[in-house]
Amino acid sequence: MQKKPGRRIWKRVLWGVAIVLALLIGGFIAWTQIGVMQADPEQLASVRENSAITVTDAEEGIVLSPAGGESDTGLVFIPGAKVDPWAYAAILQGLAEDGTTVVITRPWLNLAFFDPRGLDAFTSAASDVSVWGVGGHSLGGVRACQLSADADALVLFASYCANDLSSSGLPVLSLAGSEDGLSTPEKVADARDQLPADAQMVEIEGAAHASFGDYGVQSGDGTPTISTEEMHAEVTQLTTDFFAPLAP
Known part of the structure:
Protein backbone atom coordinates (compact mmCIF):
# COMPACT_ATOMS: atom_id res chain seq x y z
CA MET A 1 0.00 0.00 0.00
CA GLY A 35 34.49 36.17 20.32
CA VAL A 36 34.44 35.79 24.10
CA MET A 37 36.36 38.78 25.50
CA GLN A 38 39.34 37.40 27.42
CA ALA A 39 40.86 38.64 30.66
CA ASP A 40 43.88 40.91 30.43
CA PRO A 41 46.91 38.68 31.26
CA GLU A 42 48.77 41.35 33.25
CA GLN A 43 45.79 42.20 35.42
CA LEU A 44 45.07 38.54 35.98
CA ALA A 45 48.68 37.96 37.02
CA SER A 46 48.30 40.66 39.70
CA VAL A 47 45.42 38.66 41.17
CA ARG A 48 47.32 35.39 41.24
CA GLU A 49 50.28 37.11 42.90
CA ASN A 50 48.19 38.88 45.53
CA SER A 51 49.17 37.40 48.91
CA ALA A 52 46.33 39.25 50.67
CA ILE A 53 43.69 37.03 49.08
CA THR A 54 43.09 33.37 48.31
CA VAL A 55 41.98 32.51 44.77
CA THR A 56 40.05 29.27 44.28
CA ASP A 57 38.83 27.92 40.96
CA ALA A 58 35.79 26.20 42.46
CA GLU A 59 32.80 24.41 40.98
CA GLU A 60 30.55 27.33 41.97
CA GLY A 61 32.81 29.89 40.30
CA ILE A 62 35.99 31.86 40.84
CA VAL A 63 36.27 32.53 44.57
CA LEU A 64 38.30 35.44 45.92
CA SER A 65 38.50 35.38 49.70
CA PRO A 66 40.54 37.18 52.37
CA ALA A 67 43.74 35.30 53.11
CA GLY A 68 44.00 33.71 56.53
CA GLY A 69 40.56 34.57 57.82
CA GLU A 70 36.85 33.98 57.61
CA SER A 71 34.46 36.45 56.00
CA ASP A 72 31.01 37.57 57.15
CA THR A 73 29.98 39.26 53.90
CA GLY A 74 30.02 37.96 50.33
CA LEU A 75 29.22 39.05 46.80
CA VAL A 76 28.04 36.78 44.00
CA PHE A 77 29.08 38.59 40.83
CA ILE A 78 27.71 37.78 37.36
CA PRO A 79 29.83 38.66 34.29
CA GLY A 80 28.62 40.60 31.28
CA ALA A 81 27.66 38.87 28.04
CA LYS A 82 30.50 36.91 26.42
CA VAL A 83 33.10 38.19 28.87
CA ASP A 84 35.60 35.83 30.49
CA PRO A 85 34.73 35.63 34.23
CA TRP A 86 38.41 36.02 35.09
CA ALA A 87 38.26 39.52 33.60
CA TYR A 88 36.54 40.71 36.80
CA ALA A 89 39.02 39.24 39.25
CA ALA A 90 41.37 42.24 39.25
CA ILE A 91 38.70 44.89 39.80
CA LEU A 92 37.09 42.84 42.59
CA GLN A 93 40.23 41.69 44.39
CA GLY A 94 40.30 44.88 46.50
CA LEU A 95 36.90 43.98 47.93
CA ALA A 96 38.28 40.59 48.96
CA GLU A 97 41.33 42.26 50.49
CA ASP A 98 38.98 44.33 52.65
CA GLY A 99 37.15 41.28 53.99
CA THR A 100 34.35 40.40 51.57
CA THR A 101 34.37 37.04 49.80
CA VAL A 102 33.63 37.31 46.06
CA VAL A 103 32.24 34.49 43.91
CA ILE A 104 32.43 35.27 40.18
CA THR A 105 30.01 32.99 38.33
CA ARG A 106 30.49 31.23 35.01
CA PRO A 107 27.17 31.81 33.17
CA TRP A 108 25.93 29.03 30.92
CA LEU A 109 26.70 29.74 27.25
CA ASN A 110 28.55 32.88 28.43
CA LEU A 111 25.16 34.65 28.72
CA ALA A 112 23.58 35.29 32.12
CA PHE A 113 20.01 34.97 30.82
CA PHE A 114 20.63 31.33 29.88
CA ASP A 115 21.78 30.43 33.40
CA PRO A 116 18.75 29.31 35.46
CA ARG A 117 20.68 28.60 38.66
CA GLY A 118 19.56 30.28 41.86
CA LEU A 119 21.74 32.27 44.22
CA ASP A 120 22.35 29.30 46.50
CA ALA A 121 24.18 27.51 43.69
CA PHE A 122 26.97 30.06 44.19
CA THR A 123 26.80 30.99 47.88
CA SER A 124 27.57 27.36 48.74
CA ALA A 125 31.18 28.19 47.85
CA ALA A 126 31.59 30.04 51.17
CA SER A 127 29.47 28.55 53.95
CA ASP A 128 30.92 30.91 56.59
CA VAL A 129 29.42 33.99 54.93
CA SER A 130 26.15 35.14 56.52
CA VAL A 131 25.36 38.26 54.47
CA TRP A 132 25.28 37.92 50.69
CA GLY A 133 25.03 40.58 48.04
CA VAL A 134 24.45 39.82 44.37
CA GLY A 135 25.78 41.94 41.54
CA GLY A 136 26.90 42.00 37.98
CA HIS A 137 28.19 43.91 35.02
CA SER A 138 25.98 44.89 32.09
CA LEU A 139 23.74 41.92 31.22
CA GLY A 140 25.04 40.22 34.36
CA GLY A 141 23.61 43.07 36.39
CA VAL A 142 20.20 42.60 34.81
CA ARG A 143 20.32 38.96 35.86
CA ALA A 144 21.50 39.98 39.35
CA CYS A 145 18.36 42.09 39.73
CA GLN A 146 16.30 38.96 39.06
CA LEU A 147 18.17 37.04 41.78
CA SER A 148 18.12 39.87 44.32
CA ALA A 149 15.01 38.59 46.13
CA ASP A 150 17.27 35.99 47.76
CA ALA A 151 20.09 38.45 48.53
CA ASP A 152 20.79 41.03 51.23
CA ALA A 153 22.08 43.68 48.81
CA LEU A 154 22.48 44.47 45.11
CA VAL A 155 25.52 45.87 43.28
CA LEU A 156 25.30 47.03 39.66
CA PHE A 157 28.29 47.75 37.43
CA ALA A 158 27.25 49.70 34.31
CA SER A 159 23.83 48.09 34.41
CA TYR A 160 20.20 48.55 35.42
CA CYS A 161 17.16 46.47 36.38
CA ALA A 162 14.41 45.27 34.08
CA ASN A 163 12.27 44.22 37.06
CA ASP A 164 10.78 46.55 39.66
CA LEU A 165 12.66 46.61 42.97
CA SER A 166 11.48 50.05 44.03
CA SER A 167 9.54 48.75 47.06
CA SER A 168 11.98 45.97 48.00
CA GLY A 169 13.87 47.92 50.67
CA LEU A 170 17.05 46.32 49.32
CA PRO A 171 20.35 48.19 49.79
CA VAL A 172 21.58 49.01 46.26
CA LEU A 173 24.83 50.39 44.88
CA SER A 174 24.70 51.36 41.20
CA LEU A 175 27.98 52.36 39.53
CA ALA A 176 27.88 53.95 36.09
CA GLY A 177 30.54 55.44 33.81
CA SER A 178 30.43 58.91 32.29
CA GLU A 179 31.99 57.61 29.05
CA ASP A 180 29.93 54.41 28.80
CA GLY A 181 28.68 53.98 25.24
CA LEU A 182 26.51 50.92 25.99
CA SER A 183 24.86 51.26 29.40
CA THR A 184 24.94 55.02 28.99
CA PRO A 185 24.30 57.37 31.93
CA GLU A 186 20.99 58.23 30.24
CA LYS A 187 19.88 54.59 30.17
CA VAL A 188 20.86 54.12 33.80
CA ALA A 189 18.91 57.26 34.75
CA ASP A 190 15.86 56.14 32.78
CA ALA A 191 15.70 52.91 34.82
CA ARG A 192 16.27 54.68 38.15
CA ASP A 193 12.61 54.24 39.14
CA GLN A 194 13.10 50.45 39.23
CA LEU A 195 15.35 50.83 42.29
CA PRO A 196 14.57 51.83 45.89
CA ALA A 197 14.52 55.57 46.57
CA ASP A 198 17.63 55.34 48.76
CA ALA A 199 19.74 53.43 46.21
CA GLN A 200 23.28 54.80 45.98
CA MET A 201 23.80 56.05 42.43
CA VAL A 202 27.40 56.89 41.53
CA GLU A 203 28.71 57.99 38.13
CA ILE A 204 32.45 57.46 37.86
CA GLU A 205 34.02 60.22 35.84
CA GLY A 206 36.01 58.95 32.86
CA ALA A 207 34.83 55.34 33.07
CA ALA A 208 33.61 53.48 29.98
CA HIS A 209 31.61 50.25 29.84
CA ALA A 210 34.71 48.05 29.64
CA SER A 211 36.31 49.95 32.54
CA PHE A 212 34.28 47.75 34.90
CA GLY A 213 36.30 44.70 33.83
CA ASP A 214 39.72 44.02 32.36
CA TYR A 215 39.10 42.58 28.91
CA GLY A 216 40.15 45.28 26.46
CA VAL A 217 38.11 47.44 24.12
CA GLN A 218 34.43 46.64 23.52
CA SER A 219 32.57 47.46 20.32
CA GLY A 220 30.20 50.42 20.67
CA ASP A 221 31.78 51.63 23.90
CA GLY A 222 33.10 55.10 24.66
CA THR A 223 36.73 55.99 25.28
CA PRO A 224 37.77 55.91 28.94
CA THR A 225 39.78 58.76 30.42
CA ILE A 226 40.37 57.09 33.78
CA SER A 227 43.36 54.79 34.26
CA THR A 228 42.96 51.14 35.19
CA GLU A 229 44.62 51.75 38.55
CA GLU A 230 42.35 54.68 39.37
CA MET A 231 39.27 52.72 38.30
CA HIS A 232 40.16 49.73 40.46
CA ALA A 233 40.84 51.96 43.47
CA GLU A 234 37.57 53.86 43.12
CA VAL A 235 35.46 50.74 42.66
CA THR A 236 37.17 49.09 45.65
CA GLN A 237 36.50 52.11 47.86
CA LEU A 238 32.86 52.43 46.81
CA THR A 239 32.02 48.74 47.17
CA THR A 240 33.90 48.35 50.46
CA ASP A 241 32.10 51.36 51.94
CA PHE A 242 28.79 49.93 50.71
CA PHE A 243 29.35 46.53 52.34
CA ALA A 244 30.75 47.85 55.63
CA PRO A 245 27.39 48.59 57.34
CA LEU A 246 25.94 45.27 56.09
CA ALA A 247 28.37 43.16 58.12
CA PRO A 248 26.75 41.43 61.12
Whole structure:
Protein backbone atom coordinates (compact mmCIF):
# COMPACT_ATOMS: atom_id res chain seq x y z
CA MET A 1 0.00 0.00 0.00
CA GLN A 2 1.51 3.28 -1.10
CA LYS A 3 1.67 6.29 1.21
CA LYS A 4 -0.58 9.17 0.30
CA PRO A 5 1.25 12.07 -1.40
CA GLY A 6 -0.01 14.51 1.24
CA ARG A 7 1.59 12.52 4.05
CA ARG A 8 4.91 12.37 2.22
CA ILE A 9 4.86 16.14 1.74
CA TRP A 10 4.13 16.77 5.42
CA LYS A 11 6.89 14.40 6.43
CA ARG A 12 9.38 16.28 4.23
CA VAL A 13 8.19 19.63 5.62
CA LEU A 14 8.62 18.43 9.21
CA TRP A 15 12.08 17.08 8.46
CA GLY A 16 12.96 20.39 6.81
CA VAL A 17 11.77 22.36 9.83
CA ALA A 18 13.71 20.07 12.18
CA ILE A 19 16.91 20.55 10.16
CA VAL A 20 16.50 24.35 10.10
CA LEU A 21 15.90 24.43 13.87
CA ALA A 22 18.95 22.24 14.48
CA LEU A 23 21.09 24.55 12.34
CA LEU A 24 19.77 27.64 14.13
CA ILE A 25 20.38 26.18 17.57
CA GLY A 26 23.82 24.92 16.57
CA GLY A 27 24.69 28.28 15.08
CA PHE A 28 23.57 30.13 18.21
CA ILE A 29 25.59 27.87 20.50
CA ALA A 30 28.63 28.35 18.28
CA TRP A 31 28.11 32.14 18.40
CA THR A 32 28.12 32.12 22.21
CA GLN A 33 31.57 30.50 22.18
CA ILE A 34 33.12 32.74 19.50
CA GLY A 35 34.49 36.17 20.32
CA VAL A 36 34.44 35.79 24.10
CA MET A 37 36.36 38.78 25.50
CA GLN A 38 39.34 37.40 27.42
CA ALA A 39 40.86 38.64 30.66
CA ASP A 40 43.88 40.91 30.43
CA PRO A 41 46.91 38.68 31.26
CA GLU A 42 48.77 41.35 33.25
CA GLN A 43 45.79 42.20 35.42
CA LEU A 44 45.07 38.54 35.98
CA ALA A 45 48.68 37.96 37.02
CA SER A 46 48.30 40.66 39.70
CA VAL A 47 45.42 38.66 41.17
CA ARG A 48 47.32 35.39 41.24
CA GLU A 49 50.28 37.11 42.90
CA ASN A 50 48.19 38.88 45.53
CA SER A 51 49.17 37.40 48.91
CA ALA A 52 46.33 39.25 50.67
CA ILE A 53 43.69 37.03 49.08
CA THR A 54 43.09 33.37 48.31
CA VAL A 55 41.98 32.51 44.77
CA THR A 56 40.05 29.27 44.28
CA ASP A 57 38.83 27.92 40.96
CA ALA A 58 35.79 26.20 42.46
CA GLU A 59 32.80 24.41 40.98
CA GLU A 60 30.55 27.33 41.97
CA GLY A 61 32.81 29.89 40.30
CA ILE A 62 35.99 31.86 40.84
CA VAL A 63 36.27 32.53 44.57
CA LEU A 64 38.30 35.44 45.92
CA SER A 65 38.50 35.38 49.70
CA PRO A 66 40.54 37.18 52.37
CA ALA A 67 43.74 35.30 53.11
CA GLY A 68 44.00 33.71 56.53
CA GLY A 69 40.56 34.57 57.82
CA GLU A 70 36.85 33.98 57.61
CA SER A 71 34.46 36.45 56.00
CA ASP A 72 31.01 37.57 57.15
CA THR A 73 29.98 39.26 53.90
CA GLY A 74 30.02 37.96 50.33
CA LEU A 75 29.22 39.05 46.80
CA VAL A 76 28.04 36.78 44.00
CA PHE A 77 29.08 38.59 40.83
CA ILE A 78 27.71 37.78 37.36
CA PRO A 79 29.83 38.66 34.29
CA GLY A 80 28.62 40.60 31.28
CA ALA A 81 27.66 38.87 28.04
CA LYS A 82 30.50 36.91 26.42
CA VAL A 83 33.10 38.19 28.87
CA ASP A 84 35.60 35.83 30.49
CA PRO A 85 34.73 35.63 34.23
CA TRP A 86 38.41 36.02 35.09
CA ALA A 87 38.26 39.52 33.60
CA TYR A 88 36.54 40.71 36.80
CA ALA A 89 39.02 39.24 39.25
CA ALA A 90 41.37 42.24 39.25
CA ILE A 91 38.70 44.89 39.80
CA LEU A 92 37.09 42.84 42.59
CA GLN A 93 40.23 41.69 44.39
CA GLY A 94 40.30 44.88 46.50
CA LEU A 95 36.90 43.98 47.93
CA ALA A 96 38.28 40.59 48.96
CA GLU A 97 41.33 42.26 50.49
CA ASP A 98 38.98 44.33 52.65
CA GLY A 99 37.15 41.28 53.99
CA THR A 100 34.35 40.40 51.57
CA THR A 101 34.37 37.04 49.80
CA VAL A 102 33.63 37.31 46.06
CA VAL A 103 32.24 34.49 43.91
CA ILE A 104 32.43 35.27 40.18
CA THR A 105 30.01 32.99 38.33
CA ARG A 106 30.49 31.23 35.01
CA PRO A 107 27.17 31.81 33.17
CA TRP A 108 25.93 29.03 30.92
CA LEU A 109 26.70 29.74 27.25
CA ASN A 110 28.55 32.88 28.43
CA LEU A 111 25.16 34.65 28.72
CA ALA A 112 23.58 35.29 32.12
CA PHE A 113 20.01 34.97 30.82
CA PHE A 114 20.63 31.33 29.88
CA ASP A 115 21.78 30.43 33.40
CA PRO A 116 18.75 29.31 35.46
CA ARG A 117 20.68 28.60 38.66
CA GLY A 118 19.56 30.28 41.86
CA LEU A 119 21.74 32.27 44.22
CA ASP A 120 22.35 29.30 46.50
CA ALA A 121 24.18 27.51 43.69
CA PHE A 122 26.97 30.06 44.19
CA THR A 123 26.80 30.99 47.88
CA SER A 124 27.57 27.36 48.74
CA ALA A 125 31.18 28.19 47.85
CA ALA A 126 31.59 30.04 51.17
CA SER A 127 29.47 28.55 53.95
CA ASP A 128 30.92 30.91 56.59
CA VAL A 129 29.42 33.99 54.93
CA SER A 130 26.15 35.14 56.52
CA VAL A 131 25.36 38.26 54.47
CA TRP A 132 25.28 37.92 50.69
CA GLY A 133 25.03 40.58 48.04
CA VAL A 134 24.45 39.82 44.37
CA GLY A 135 25.78 41.94 41.54
CA GLY A 136 26.90 42.00 37.98
CA HIS A 137 28.19 43.91 35.02
CA SER A 138 25.98 44.89 32.09
CA LEU A 139 23.74 41.92 31.22
CA GLY A 140 25.04 40.22 34.36
CA GLY A 141 23.61 43.07 36.39
CA VAL A 142 20.20 42.60 34.81
CA ARG A 143 20.32 38.96 35.86
CA ALA A 144 21.50 39.98 39.35
CA CYS A 145 18.36 42.09 39.73
CA GLN A 146 16.30 38.96 39.06
CA LEU A 147 18.17 37.04 41.78
CA SER A 148 18.12 39.87 44.32
CA ALA A 149 15.01 38.59 46.13
CA ASP A 150 17.27 35.99 47.76
CA ALA A 151 20.09 38.45 48.53
CA ASP A 152 20.79 41.03 51.23
CA ALA A 153 22.08 43.68 48.81
CA LEU A 154 22.48 44.47 45.11
CA VAL A 155 25.52 45.87 43.28
CA LEU A 156 25.30 47.03 39.66
CA PHE A 157 28.29 47.75 37.43
CA ALA A 158 27.25 49.70 34.31
CA SER A 159 23.83 48.09 34.41
CA TYR A 160 20.20 48.55 35.42
CA CYS A 161 17.16 46.47 36.38
CA ALA A 162 14.41 45.27 34.08
CA ASN A 163 12.27 44.22 37.06
CA ASP A 164 10.78 46.55 39.66
CA LEU A 165 12.66 46.61 42.97
CA SER A 166 11.48 50.05 44.03
CA SER A 167 9.54 48.75 47.06
CA SER A 168 11.98 45.97 48.00
CA GLY A 169 13.87 47.92 50.67
CA LEU A 170 17.05 46.32 49.32
CA PRO A 171 20.35 48.19 49.79
CA VAL A 172 21.58 49.01 46.26
CA LEU A 173 24.83 50.39 44.88
CA SER A 174 24.70 51.36 41.20
CA LEU A 175 27.98 52.36 39.53
CA ALA A 176 27.88 53.95 36.09
CA GLY A 177 30.54 55.44 33.81
CA SER A 178 30.43 58.91 32.29
CA GLU A 179 31.99 57.61 29.05
CA ASP A 180 29.93 54.41 28.80
CA GLY A 181 28.68 53.98 25.24
CA LEU A 182 26.51 50.92 25.99
CA SER A 183 24.86 51.26 29.40
CA THR A 184 24.94 55.02 28.99
CA PRO A 185 24.30 57.37 31.93
CA GLU A 186 20.99 58.23 30.24
CA LYS A 187 19.88 54.59 30.17
CA VAL A 188 20.86 54.12 33.80
CA ALA A 189 18.91 57.26 34.75
CA ASP A 190 15.86 56.14 32.78
CA ALA A 191 15.70 52.91 34.82
CA ARG A 192 16.27 54.68 38.15
CA ASP A 193 12.61 54.24 39.14
CA GLN A 194 13.10 50.45 39.23
CA LEU A 195 15.35 50.83 42.29
CA PRO A 196 14.57 51.83 45.89
CA ALA A 197 14.52 55.57 46.57
CA ASP A 198 17.63 55.34 48.76
CA ALA A 199 19.74 53.43 46.21
CA GLN A 200 23.28 54.80 45.98
CA MET A 201 23.80 56.05 42.43
CA VAL A 202 27.40 56.89 41.53
CA GLU A 203 28.71 57.99 38.13
CA ILE A 204 32.45 57.46 37.86
CA GLU A 205 34.02 60.22 35.84
CA GLY A 206 36.01 58.95 32.86
CA ALA A 207 34.83 55.34 33.07
CA ALA A 208 33.61 53.48 29.98
CA HIS A 209 31.61 50.25 29.84
CA ALA A 210 34.71 48.05 29.64
CA SER A 211 36.31 49.95 32.54
CA PHE A 212 34.28 47.75 34.90
CA GLY A 213 36.30 44.70 33.83
CA ASP A 214 39.72 44.02 32.36
CA TYR A 215 39.10 42.58 28.91
CA GLY A 216 40.15 45.28 26.46
CA VAL A 217 38.11 47.44 24.12
CA GLN A 218 34.43 46.64 23.52
CA SER A 219 32.57 47.46 20.32
CA GLY A 220 30.20 50.42 20.67
CA ASP A 221 31.78 51.63 23.90
CA GLY A 222 33.10 55.10 24.66
CA THR A 223 36.73 55.99 25.28
CA PRO A 224 37.77 55.91 28.94
CA THR A 225 39.78 58.76 30.42
CA ILE A 226 40.37 57.09 33.78
CA SER A 227 43.36 54.79 34.26
CA THR A 228 42.96 51.14 35.19
CA GLU A 229 44.62 51.75 38.55
CA GLU A 230 42.35 54.68 39.37
CA MET A 231 39.27 52.72 38.30
CA HIS A 232 40.16 49.73 40.46
CA ALA A 233 40.84 51.96 43.47
CA GLU A 234 37.57 53.86 43.12
CA VAL A 235 35.46 50.74 42.66
CA THR A 236 37.17 49.09 45.65
CA GLN A 237 36.50 52.11 47.86
CA LEU A 238 32.86 52.43 46.81
CA THR A 239 32.02 48.74 47.17
CA THR A 240 33.90 48.35 50.46
CA ASP A 241 32.10 51.36 51.94
CA PHE A 242 28.79 49.93 50.71
CA PHE A 243 29.35 46.53 52.34
CA ALA A 244 30.75 47.85 55.63
CA PRO A 245 27.39 48.59 57.34
CA LEU A 246 25.94 45.27 56.09
CA ALA A 247 28.37 43.16 58.12
CA PRO A 248 26.75 41.43 61.12
